[in-house]
Amino acid sequence: MAGVTVSAVRKRYGSVETIHGVDFSIADGEFVVFVGPSGCGKSTLLRMIAGLEDISGGEISIGSRVVNDVDPSDRGTAMVFQSYALYPHMTVAQNLSFGLRMNGNPAADTERRVAEAARILRIEPLLDRRPKALSGGQRQRVAIGRAIVRKPEVFLFDEPLSNLDAELRVQMRIEIARLHSELGTTMIYVTHDQTEAMTMADRIVVLRAGRVEQIGAPLDLYDNPVNQFVAGFIGSPRMNFLAAESLGGGRLKLPNQGGAEIGLAAAQGLAAGQKAVLGIRPEHFAAAGQGNCDLHLAIDVAEHLGATSYLYANTKVGEPVVVQAAAVRSAHAGDRVAVSIPAARAYLFDPNGARRA
Amino acid sequence: MRSKSSRRFWRQVAIHAVMGPLALVWLFPLWMMAVFSTMPENGIFSPDIELLPSDQFWINFQALQAETGFLRTLFVSVMVALVSTVLSVMLTSMAGWALVRYRFRGKALVTALIFGTMTLPYFVVVVPQFIMVARDLGLSNTWFALIVPPLFNSLGVLFMRQAFSMMPRELFDAAQIEGVKEWQIFTRVALPLAKPTLAALAIILFLASWNNYLWPLLIASEPTMMTAPVALGTLIGVNRVSWASIMTGAVLLTLPMVIVFIFLQRFFMAGITTGAVK
Numbered sequence: 049m050a051g052v053t054v055s056a057v058r059k060r061y062g063s064v065e066t067i068h069g070v071d072f073s074i075a076d077g078e079f080v081v082f083v084g085p086s087g088c089g090k091s092t093l094l095r096m097i098a099g100l101e102d103i104s105g106g107e108i109s110i111g112s113r114v115v116n117d118v119d120p121s122d123r124g125t126a127m128v129f130q131s132y133a134l135y136p137h138m139t140v141a142q143n144l145s146f147g148l149r150m151n152g153n154p155a156a157d158t159e160r161r162v163a164e165a166a167r168i169l170r171i172e173p174l175l176d177r178r179p180k181a182l183s184g185g186q187r188q189r190v191a192i193g194r195a196i197v198r199k200p201e202v203f204l205f206d207e208p209l210s211n212l213d214a215e216l217r218v219q220m221r222i223e224i225a226r227l228h229s230e231l232g233t234t235m236i237y238v239t240h241d242q243t244e245a246m247t248m249a250d251r252i253v254v255l256r257a258g259r260v261e262q263i264g265a266p267l268d269l270y271d272n273p274v275n276q277f278v279a280g281f282i283g284s285p286r287m288n289f290l291a292a293e294s295l296g297g298g299r300l301k302l303p304n305q306g307g308a309e310i311g312l313a314a315a316q317g318l319a320a321g322q323k324a325v326l327g328i329r330p331e332h333f334a335a336a337g338q339g340n341c342d343l344h345l346a347i348d349v350a351e352h353l354g355a356t357s358y359l360y361a362n363t364k365v366g367e368p369v370v371v372q373a374a375a376v377r378s379a380h381a382g383d384r385v386a387v388s389i390p391a392a393r394a395y396l397f398d399p400n401g402a403r404r405a
Numbered sequence: 406m407r408s409k410s411s412r413r414f415w416r417q418v419a420i421h422a423v424m425g426p427l428a429l430v431w432l433f434p435l436w437m438m439a440v441f442s443t444m445p446e447n448g449i450f451s452p453d454i455e456l457l458p459s460d461q462f463w464i465n466f467q468a469l470q471a472e473t474g475f476l477r478t479l480f481v482s483v484m485v486a487l488v489s490t491v492l493s494v495m496l497t498s499m500a501g502w503a504l505v506r507y508r509f510r511g512k513a514l515v516t517a518l519i520f521g522t523m524t525l526p527y528f529v530v531v532v533p534q535f536i537m538v539a540r541d542l543g544l545s546n547t548w549f550a551l552i553v554p555p556l557f558n559s560l561g562v563l564f565m566r567q568a569f570s571m572m573p574r575e576l577f578d579a580a581q582i583e584g585v586k587e588w589q590i591f592t593r594v595a596l597p598l599a600k601p602t603l604a605a606l607a608i609i610l611f612l613a614s615w616n617n618y619l620w621p622l623l624i625a626s627e628p629t630m631m632t633a634p635v636a637l638g639t640l641i642g643v644n645r646v647s648w649a650s651i652m653t654g655a656v657l658l659t660l661p662m663v664i665v666f667i668f669l670q671r672f673f674m675a676g677i678t679t680g681a682v683k
Contacts, residue, residue, distance in 0.1 A: 095578075098578075098582060099582075100578050100581065100582070119584075120581050120582045121581065121582060121583065121584030121585075122584075125582065126582065126583075127578070127579065127582050129575040129578070129579060130575075131573055131575050133573065133575035133576050133578065133579040135576065135580075135594055136598065137597045137598060146580070146583065146585070146593075147580070147583025147584055147585055150580075150583070150584070150585040150586065150589050150593070151583075151584045151585075194579070194583075198583065
């Protein structure tokens with residue numbers, strides 16, 4: 049097993065730089081998730097760690113070894129792809145053993161490793177089938193099995209659950225978490241799904257446009273986002289962002305929400321007239337009168353999921369507000385409701401997105 | 406209102422009503438070739454046209470063999486077609502693989518040059534090729550001259566490049582991470598997945614070699630190295646044309662291709678439609 053260190057890593061395609069000097073360390077046995085919107089460079093970063101993409105600058109170490117120029121097969125990594133990448137003309141057993149056979153591994157050891165991986169992933173009955181005869185979840189299990197038989201120091205997962213339906217995704221998420229606790233191997237997992245990131249990761253690396261925005265434990269990112277991007281990306285539904293204008297003395301006016309006012313400690317340093325963005329998570333609204341700033345909402349869409357309800361409101365004023373409310377089961381589109389923002393739950397950001405503490 | 410299945414039935418009837426006679430028109434010359442191959446020389450031009458086979462095939466074949474040494478020329482044709490097909494499939498698939506798999510300086514130029522040769526008419530190439538092989542290298546009437554020059558086939562490279570480029574890149578990435586050598590990725594992963602295209606390409610290349618007339622005519626004039634189509638060509642003389650022998654030879658030349666096509670047509674269709682849709 050081994051940790052991974054990425055120092056000042058850059059990636060350029062011709063004159064275009066897509067990864068701009070990324071730094072972080074992953075401890076031995078840690079489960080780290082790279083998360084970010086499409087095109088942020090998370091898969092490129094993973095492929096650079098795997099050795100499938102050359103790096104244009106910086107250094108990548110696995111364990112104590114710099115692997116910049118090491119062949120992908122000698123890095124001690126195994127990768128699981130979004131498309132499963134199973135060899136369609138081989139059976140499951142042949143898929144699992146292919147790499148070992150091609151590298152001249154003794155047949156008895158290969159057989160033992162395949163049997164062990166099949167046992168861990170509960171795919172023994174599938175060993176003689178071809179990939180086309182497997183369901184999506186079974187294919188993904190085989191893909192993970194192919195990684196396991198290599199006994200890698202680091203597992204790399206590139207959006208492995210994206211092609212599965214919602215129910216299977218939850219199931220496989222649990223399987224992968226179980227696998228991590230069973231094997232204790234370092235795992236790096238790429239996803240654009242922040243629910244996967246929050247539920248599986250020891251730490252999350254949030255990426256945007258080839259830069260690391262924040263690294264931390266899932267709840268740290270949720271509670272203390274360093275900027276508006278992270279605040280918006282972590283949490284589902286995403287945080288509400290309301291335009292705010294300082295009135296001086298720590299008080300803010302919300303011009304798009306009927307001119308409601310709120311006092312925030314984070315707004316103390318703002319001069320009167322200065323613009324800012326107030327953030328409030330959908331689940332943090334209080335009942336009207338119980339917070340520090342009441343908002344009057346015209347509901348556009350109400351989603352009742354049973355355990356909770358989501359109200360999508362104020363779309364017409366150009367600044368939509370989403371409210372998560374377990375107790376508002378009777379609200380419907382067209383209704384008007386009042387909710388309140390508790391100052392202690394509100395976040396304040398500069399217009400450039402930086403958090404004001 | 407007529408049901409959907411009845412409309413489908415009448416549409417099928419209409420299609421068959423048009424396509425059936427067209428197929429007969431197309432098959433008629435082939436049928437007559439087979440019929441003529443069984444008739445005596447003087448019967449072919451008799452005013453009463455015979456539409457059914459006669460019993461002279463074996464006699465016609467003996468005459469053909471006596472005039473051209475046809476079995477030897479058939480052997481040369483088979484050898485040339487088989488060896489050149491195998492070698493050409495190997496070369497073109499390796500070239501296609503290189504164009505898909507590797508990034509190298511000048512790749513776009515190399516690709517353009519290879520495919521640019523497709524725009525050159527064969528007749529522009531054949532004379533300098535003949536001068537080079539026959540005069541400069543002195544290789545007339547050799548297996549090398551018959552087999553090697555036509556090997557480098559840009560259509561084959563295009564075929565294989567297309568087949569490989571449609572395979573998910575992750576398959577090769579996965580193999581690479583597993584420590585599978587590049588040659589093994591090519592032979593154990595890429596080629597087995599390209600089987601339909603390989604089969605279609607093999608048929609096309611075999612056909613092209615089997616039917617090739619001009620190059621073998623120029624480069625192999627000695628009877629021992631003559632191919633079957635060239636041998637049939639020698640039966641068309643200034644004063645006399647041996648039609649019965651020609652038709653017999655033509656039947657013998659056509660038969661293997663019909664058999665090959667019947668057995669491999671599913672690969673052939675899969676191959677030529679490869680890349681048409683996602």
